[in-house]
Amino acid sequence: MAEKVKNRNLQTAKSSKKDEFYTQLSDIEKELRHYKAHFKDKVVYCNCDDPRVSNFFHYFSYNFEKLGLKKLITTCYKNQNMNLFSSNDSEQAIYLEYNGDKSGNNVPDPEEIGIRPLEGDGDFRSQESIELLKQADIVVTNPPFSLFREYVAQLVEHDKKFLIIGNVNAITYKEIFKLIKEDRLWLGPSIRSGDREFGVPDDYPLNAAGYRVDGKGKKYIRVKGVRWFTNLDYRERHEDLILYKPYNQAEYPRYDNYDAVEVSKTKDIPADYEGAMGVPITFLDKYNPGQFQILGITDRDNNSGLKTKEYTEDDVPNSGDLNRRGVIKIGNEYRSTYARLLIKRRSP
């Protein structure tokens, strides 16, 4: 029993360590330039951000006038020390409200930034944080990935606009996929592939792959599969993906268990196919809701109505694995594909 508790604590410590990734200013700038018009007269809330170190706070306080913001609110989780990075070692948190430049120098001076203590630890789910959330129009941050589902659910419950960083695999989470399918959440334009570098705390394990220390001793790690998730609209997501390949049966095999054909690369989506197609989840990087409709995901059926069969152990060995995905049958062999989005072209 004690061992179990110890393991659980270790697990929690591990996942909270994984949550300590700090977004670089250049990545924030590259994404935010697509949404300028959305921010005029708005209250922005960064609710997983130590204002003394967060580049989200930095970006919005220095661009407060340029964006025409009404107010910037930032809350910090637990830590109160002036260390470079949060280590969550104090239970009492702080929050901050910035109402723009008063001295006329266009820079947020310390006396213009009101830092105040919170009663609790600054957890985004706490009542105090929720009261601040209610004041906000747009929430922008990189939240703890281990709480991503809960984090998004809270934003949706309070009907907030948001722009947040997450991992591409979150697309397959039941709750997140539902929002994507309903066109209530989509991916931002600035990160489409590759990896991104994030700041990490000083005590981050040195054996991690993609690890770097800069000239000032600050530590960074490269993270794969990063994406922006948002419900703020931007121009590029209404541009059609140019398709050039014609459909043919040999190149686009039909799934054995879904009424759809397999398209293993987004760029190969056939231009002339009217039925349902299974495409990689990274199709969302190119998704224009005016061009395609999302019907479901093969990871779980999601009521797409396209699943045609369930395998049993009597028919096929490892049927459990096969039932999770789209399956291509070649002769007597069953080949399971990766999670696929099931899509269909909208009529021109």
Ligand SMILES: C[S@@+](CC[C@H](N)C(=O)[O-])C[C@H]1O[C@@H](n2cnc3c(N)ncnc32)[C@H](O)[C@@H]1O
């Ligand atoms: C991925 S880091 C990003 C930090 C900062 N937003 C940035 O982008 O640089 C997630 C942050 O959320 C904080 N955090 C963890 N659990 C939290 C919670 N329950 N409520 C609010 N913040 C939390 C962590 O301390 C961590 O600093």
